[in-house]
Amino acid sequence: MKKVRITAIRKTEYPDLMAKYENPILHTCDVLVGQRWISENGQRPEGLCESAWGSMREFVEDLAAGKGNFFDGWMKDPMSAMISCNDGFRPVSFYLEVID
Numbered sequence: 001m002k003k004v005r006i007t008a009i010r011k012t013e014y015p016d017l018m019a020k021y022e023n024p025i026l027h028t029c030d031v032l033v034g035q036r037w038i039s040e041n042g043q044r045p046e047g048l049c050e051s052a053w054g055s056m057r058e059f060v061e062d063l064a065a066g067k068g069n070f071f072d073g074w075m076k077d078p079m080s081a082m083i084s085c086n087d088g089f090r091p092v093s094f095y096l097e098v099i100d
Contacts, residue, residue, distance in 0.1 A: 002098045004039040004063045006048065006056070008032060009082070010093040018089045029085075031092050038099070039064060052085035056094060059083055063098050 008031045029049065037045035042064035044053045059070065059081045069078040079098040084091045 001041045001064045005099045006037045007095045008035045009095045013090045055086045056083040
């Protein structure tokens with residue numbers, strides 16, 4: 001199994017959607033742009049948001065198993081993927097890449 005580095009590349013917010021649809025909440029996403037985690041054996045790294053993991057788990061597992069080339073040439077590096085978490089109000093984009 002290969003190691004997969006997960007890097008938070010971009011974080012955005014949609015205040016108009018939050019104002020219209022979201023109930024006020026005290027705690028939101030803690031992820032910082034540039035933050036990194038290492039997945040070993042396709043497992044969720046400690047400290048990585050469980051919701052974000054749910055969005056990327058299958059890609060990380062496939063990359064760790066040596067699979068890649070998702071969607072027939074989607075990424076310049078076939079052993080990588082760009083995945084966003086499923087938070088529609090403040091999505092974070094994560095770059096997944098195989099490392100040795």
